Amino acid sequence: MNAMNSxxxxxxxxxGIRPTDARVRLLQELLGRKDHPSAAELIDAIRTQDExxxxxxxxxxxxKLVELQAIRRFVDSVGLFRFDACLDQHHxxxxxxxxxxxxxxxxxxxxxxLEQGAMIAGERxxxxxxxxxxxxxxxxxxxxxxxx
Amino acid sequence: MNAMNSxxxxxxxxxGIRPTDARVRLLQELLGRKDHPSAAELIDAIRTQDExxxxxxxxxxxxKLVELQAIRRFVDSVGLFRFDACLDQHHxxxxxxxxxxxxxxxxxxxxxxLEQGAMIAGERxxxxxxxxxxxxxxxxxxxxxxxx
DNA sequence: TTACGTGCAAACGTTTTGCACAAAC
DNA sequence: GTTTGTGCAAAACGTTTGCACGTAA
Numbered sequence: 001m002n003a004m005n006s007x008x009x010x011x012x013x014x015x016g017i018r019p020t021d022a023r024v025r026l027l028q029e030l031l032g033r034k035d036h037p038s039a040a041e042l043i044d045a046i047r048t049q050d051e052x053x054x055x056x057x058x059x060x061x062x063x064k065l066v067e068l069q070a071i072r073r074f075v076d077s078v079g080l081f082r083f084d085a086c087l088d089q090h091h092x093x094x095x096x097x098x099x100x101x102x103x104x105x106x107x108x109x110x111x112x113x114l115e116q117g118a119m120i121a122g123e124r125x126x127x128x129x130x131x132x133x134x135x136x137x138x139x140x141x142x143x144x145x146x147x148x
Numbered sequence: 149m150n151a152m153n154s155x156x157x158x159x160x161x162x163x164g165i166r167p168t169d170a171r172v173r174l175l176q177e178l179l180g181r182k183d184h185p186s187a188a189e190l191i192d193a194i195r196t197q198d199e200x201x202x203x204x205x206x207x208x209x210x211x212k213l214v215e216l217q218a219i220r221r222f223v224d225s226v227g228l229f230r231f232d233a234c235l236d237q238h239h240x241x242x243x244x245x246x247x248x249x250x251x252x253x254x255x256x257x258x259x260x261x262l263e264q265g266a267m268i269a270g271e272r273x274x275x276x277x278x279x280x281x282x283x284x285x286x287x288x289x290x291x292x293x294x295x296x
Numbered sequence: 297t298t299a300c301g302t303g304c305a306a307a308c309g310t311t312t313t314g315c316a317c318a319a320a321c
Numbered sequence: 322g323t324t325t326g327t328g329c330a331a332a333a334c335g336t337t338t339g340c341a342c343g344t345a346a
Contacts, residue, residue: 017300018301020301020344055303056302058303059336059337079227079310081336113261121252126292127241129286130244131286132282133283136269136277138277144275166320166325168326168327188309201327204327205326205328207310211311229310229311
């Protein structure tokens with residue numbers, strides 16, 4: 001817990017913004033999770049540990065962290081913003097039933113082929129393609145069992 | 149216009165829901181567009197042609213069409229629902245600057261390799277992977293010129 | 297002391313729901 | 322006459338903004 005606390009603190013200092021309590025707790029929570037919490041889930045998670053964080057502050061801090069590229073933001077299939085402290089390139093596998101999102105590594109070869117394809121498709125259409133994301137949809141182990 | 153009108157009407161009848169005016173106009177508009185309009189954009193587009201459609205009705209009808217798989221719904225990068233009458237499998241290329249979304253075909257070979265990768269990754273994690281979507285991000289021709 | 301961060305409250309934009317009325321089977 | 326669809330108004334939801342108050346450099 002303390003290790004994570006200082007990891008979060010260090011990350012904040014490294015990018016030149018004040019490691020306030022609200023920010024350290026937020027980043028610490030995000031670093032310690034493997035799922036992709038929404039703003040509301042983050043508020044809940046932080047609330048239970050201590051007191052209550054302000055909604056506005058949390059959103060402001062999330063926005064700042066995204067802007068500084070300390071975390072990533074994406075939109076889930078119901079239109080909710082979700083956040084992710086993992087900066088390595090990875091793709092998402094989402095459960096059609098429960099909405100769970102897990103990270104999935106894709107083979108380097110597949111990625112290479114895809115990126116080539118992206119460049120070709122983009123250039124043909126006059127686009128400047130900068131990144132590529134894969135999204136798999138299916139059933140997670142739990143929901144798969146329920147369906148059968 | 150009349151051809152599209154009857155195409156929309158036929159599509160509605162074929163799936164067993166009443167081809168009311170609101171629905172025909174909605175589907176007709178969607179069939180005639182190559183972009184991926186949001187609900188608000190659809191309302192605007194239909195409003196100018198004739199009178200004003202009800203917000204609730206439009207959303208209800210969009211939801212029904214999605215449920216019946218007559219159209220597709222997805223979420224854009226700012227969290228807005230966007231709709232698409234094209235049912236062929238295709239991927240999306242989105243502009244980081246203006247948010248435009250265009251369809252992009254991906255070579256069959258690339259897709260095949262990717263799908264294999266998805267199955268392997270999914271099975272390894274105990275998932276039942278059912279589909280795969282690619283999302284390219286970059287700058288569309290117009291925004292690209294502005295940046296330079 | 298000056299810039300930055302917090303958090304309440306209120307505003308915002310999109311989507312959803314309750315309901316009475318109208319139209320189609 | 323019963324089911325189905327419409328559309329107004331109001332609610333719900335997540336997010337953003339205005340602002341007064343703290344807190345840290």
